[in-house]
Amino acid sequence: xxxxxxxxxxxxxxxxxxxxxxxxxxxxxxxxxxxxxxxxxxxxxxxxxxxxxxxxxxxxxxxxxxxxxxxxxxxxxxxxxxxxxxxxxxxxxxxxxxxxxxxxxxxxxxxxxxxxxxxxxxxxxxxxxxxxxxxxxxxxxxxxxxxxxxxxxxxxxxxxxxxxxxxxxxxxxxxxxxxxxxxxxxxxxxxxxxxxxxxxxxxxxxxxxxxxxxxxxxxxxxxxxxxxxxxxxxxxxxxxxxxxxxxxxxxxxxxxxxxxxxxxxxxxxxxxxxxxxxxxxxxxxxxxxxxxxxxxxxxxxxxxxxxxxxxxxxxxxxxxxxxxxxxxxxxxxxxxxxxxxxxxxxxxxxxxxxxxxxxxxxxxxxxxxxxxxxxxxxxxxxxxxxxxxxxxxxxxxxxxxxxxxxxxxxxxxxxxxxxxxxxxxxxxxxxxxxxxxxxxxxxxxxxxxxxxxxxxxxxxxxxxxxxxxxxxxxxxxxxxxxxxxxxxxxxxxxxxxxxxxxxxxxxxxxxxxxxxxxxxxxxxxxxxxxxxxxxxxxxxxxxxxxxxxxxxxxxxxxxxxxxxxxxxxxxxxxxxxxxxxxxxxxxxxxxxxxxxxxxxxxxxxxxxxxxxxxxxxxxxxxxxxxxx
Amino acid sequence: xxxxxxxxxxxxxxxxxxxxxxxxxxxxxxxxxxxxxxxxxxxxxxxxxxxxxxxxxxxxxxxxxxxxxxxxxxxxxxxxxxxxxxxxxxxxxxxxxxxxxxxxxxxxxxxxxxxx
Numbered sequence: 001x002x003x004x005x006x007x008x009x010x011x012x013x014x015x016x017x018x019x020x021x022x023x024x025x026x027x028x029x030x031x032x033x034x035x036x037x038x039x040x041x042x043x044x045x046x047x048x049x050x051x052x053x054x055x056x057x058x059x060x061x062x063x064x065x066x067x068x069x070x071x072x073x074x075x076x077x078x079x080x081x082x083x084x085x086x087x088x089x090x091x092x093x094x095x096x097x098x099x100x101x102x103x104x105x106x107x108x109x110x111x112x113x114x115x116x117x118x119x120x121x122x123x124x125x126x127x128x129x130x131x132x133x134x135x136x137x138x139x140x141x142x143x144x145x146x147x148x149x150x151x152x153x154x155x156x157x158x159x160x161x162x163x164x165x166x167x168x169x170x171x172x173x174x175x176x177x178x179x180x181x182x183x184x185x186x187x188x189x190x191x192x193x194x195x196x197x198x199x200x201x202x203x204x205x206x207x208x209x210x211x212x213x214x215x216x217x218x219x220x221x222x223x224x225x226x227x228x229x230x231x232x233x234x235x236x237x238x239x240x241x242x243x244x245x246x247x248x249x250x251x252x253x254x255x256x257x258x259x260x261x262x263x264x265x266x267x268x269x270x271x272x273x274x275x276x277x278x279x280x281x282x283x284x285x286x287x288x289x290x291x292x293x294x295x296x297x298x299x300x301x302x303x304x305x306x307x308x309x310x311x312x313x314x315x316x317x318x319x320x321x322x323x324x325x326x327x328x329x330x331x332x333x334x335x336x337x338x339x340x341x342x343x344x345x346x347x348x349x350x351x352x353x354x355x356x357x358x359x360x361x362x363x364x365x366x367x368x369x370x371x372x373x374x375x376x377x378x379x380x381x382x383x384x385x386x387x388x389x390x391x392x393x394x395x396x397x398x399x400x401x402x403x404x405x406x407x408x409x410x411x412x413x414x415x416x417x418x419x420x421x422x423x424x425x426x427x428x429x430x431x432x433x434x435x436x437x438x439x440x441x442x443x444x445x446x447x448x449x450x451x452x453x454x455x456x457x458x459x460x461x462x463x464x465x466x467x468x469x470x471x472x473x474x475x476x477x478x479x480x481x482x483x484x485x486x487x488x489x490x491x492x493x494x495x496x497x498x499x500x501x502x503x504x505x506x507x508x509x510x511x512x513x514x515x516x517x518x519x520x521x522x523x524x525x526x527x528x529x530x531x532x533x534x535x536x537x538x539x540x541x542x543x544x545x546x547x548x549x550x551x552x553x554x555x556x557x558x559x560x561x562x563x564x565x566x567x568x569x570x571x572x573x574x575x576x577x578x579x580x581x582x583x584x585x586x587x588x589x590x591x592x593x594x595x596x597x598x599x600x601x602x603x604x605x606x607x608x609x610x611x612x613x614x615x616x617x618x619x620x621x622x623x624x625x626x627x628x
Numbered sequence: 629x630x631x632x633x634x635x636x637x638x639x640x641x642x643x644x645x646x647x648x649x650x651x652x653x654x655x656x657x658x659x660x661x662x663x664x665x666x667x668x669x670x671x672x673x674x675x676x677x678x679x680x681x682x683x684x685x686x687x688x689x690x691x692x693x694x695x696x697x698x699x700x701x702x703x704x705x706x707x708x709x710x711x712x713x714x715x716x717x718x719x720x721x722x723x724x725x726x727x728x729x730x731x732x733x734x735x736x737x738x739x740x741x742x743x744x
């Protein structure tokens with residue numbers, strides 16, 4: 001800005017100060033998020049060629065990611081904050097941000113790893129191949145054959161699309177799944193709030209906190225989509241009218257008002273806004289001269305979605321039933337007979353289509369009912385094991401999850417202080433926790449609880465930073481930036497913390513191909529644990545056995561005894577890098593013990609080495625030639 | 629029991645038409661036994677979007693909701709068709725796919741006629 005100096009003589013001296021950059025204007029610029037996103041993309045793309053997956057430690061993928069990847073994610077998080085707090089909200093900016101975040105995190109393994117990850121992916125490919133080839137089910141081999149509709153669907157799509165091999169496509173399934181989740185989540189969020197910034201922030205938090213990794217080619221990944229679609233439809237189109245009295249009125253009288261009074265917000269609490277009004281506003285905002293939605297038809301769609309869920313996954317239908325029952329019980333939605341109808345569908349499937357599994361496992365299923373504390377403790381305690389680095393990852397996941405839940409709790413309280421009770425979201429976030437009292441689900445129930453609650457928890461967590469429409473408080477912006485940056489850094493660590501075991505190599509895949517090309521139908525395939533890229537074809541033609549306990553004991557003779565005890569003429573022992581990584585990660589087995597055990601096994605006269613590569617070995621043993 | 633829905637937008641119909649066109653293309657290629665990326669993309673795009681989008685529009689969901697929920701509804705319809713064929717002992721993916729394409733075309737025609 002030019003400034004004129006006092007006249008001291010005939011000539012006036014003009015002093016020019018450098019122009020100051022207006023920081024506030026810069027931060028408010030619509031170009032700032034785009035610039036940050038562009039820089040983030042460049043950093044990320046240029047970092048990818050430097051990822052050396054084979055140098056991974058027990059910290060997982062993070063141990064081989066260049067710092068530029070994290071810098072890119074941090075910039076992306078800051079761009080999101082700039083976009084969502086900008087004076088003029090531009091949905092396209094944050095939509096691009098969410099899309100970039102999805103690609104940078106969820107497509108990362110597909111771009112840097114040699115082969116499809118997760119041993120379970122290969123088993124699911126095996127279900128698809130076996131069902132399509134044999135056109136029959138084999139529940140005596142695996143219980144998942146009694147919930148086969150996801151595998152039937154995948155086989156149908158593979159066949160009609162003319163895809164020879166599904167495996168190369170599977171690394172991209174998490175990215176696609178999350179794009180589809182976001183679609184259904186967007187509908188759900190429109191029912192919860194009319195505030196577009198809050199909705200987009202919730203979407204961002206959903207993708208930034210989904211560390212569970214169940215979005216691969218799996219029935220549970222497909223069922224999350226069905227769950228979100230059902231929740232969206234019932235909350236949005238079957239809402240009860242605001243003012244309906246019921247359990248919500250009791251809650252408001254007994255819990256919410258006293259709680260709000262403690263926060264010194266009595267007057268606001270007395271005017272608590274019913275979330276059904278928000279839903280009504282969201283649906284009815286643009287209603288002029290609009291046709292009416294066909295509710296009976298939509299109800300049939302809900303029943304269709306639920307039936308497919310019931311026929312494709314063991315756990316999700318129970319969570320959906322619980323959620324719908326809670327919504328009906330608290331008079332959030334109107335079709336009061338819906339829980340009964342859904343219960344009948346579930347009961348019918350279990351009674352007629354899942355009888356083989358139930359007959360053999362009923363005691364195990366009912367054993368955990370009512371033991372919520374034991375189930376939760378086991379789910380946590382059993383996971384804090386393995387190498388020191390792996391334990392650090394597990395602790396991080398626990399703290400990450402607790403942090404997200406605490407944010408959601410804070411969001412509930414902040415919304416209450418502004419007079420809003422998001423009961424539908426609270427119910428749907430809370431119902432999955434009831435599963436703790438029903439099933440341990442093989443020690444995985446806490447993971448599933450986190451995942452089922454996440455869409456609703458993400459909304460409530462977003463509300464912690466933006467409890468109401470209007471101007472952003474600087475403290476909210478600062479805390480949002482801090483949390484967003486933390487999540488962007490921690491998500492890859494939590495999500496890919498097991499990657500040393502989850503990833504597979506070309507050499508392992510080649511060995512598996514050779515195994516199936518050579519193994520005679522009816523032979524037994526022995527592995528140390530499940531963590532190998534096998535089972536993707538001819539599931540019904542082979543028996544599978546594991547010698548995990550014997551290897552962990554360092555007892556090579558016991559491994560040989562197990563090979564003798566199999567019920568087939570020919571046995572193949574399949575050893576691979578991923579199995580050793582699994583034992584090392586989760587049981588601290590060192591490579592020396594592994595080598596000693598299998599040196600002892602290899603010395604057995606009946607064992608023939610039929611394949612050896614950098615990452616795999618295959619031994620063959622024929623009964624009668626095995627020696628004593 | 630009725631709910632007032634939002635107006636249909638301008639973009640939904642062209643997307644539904646494009647999805648159905650891809651569905652028909654995929655069906656022709658599948659019937660002819662021509663493999664390749666065109667068939668894969670056409671079939672998968674239709675299967676994820678077409679049946680659900682046309683059904684949602686027929687149920688008079690607003691444009692955005694119909695599009696956002698197209699994938700789960702489409703995949704559920706495909707799963708129902710494939711499972712029905714499997715359990716009936718009449719496994720024929722191309723026939724199931726053809727039925728879904730036909731159903732989507734009928735719903736699209738109803739949608740177009742209703743708007744005129």
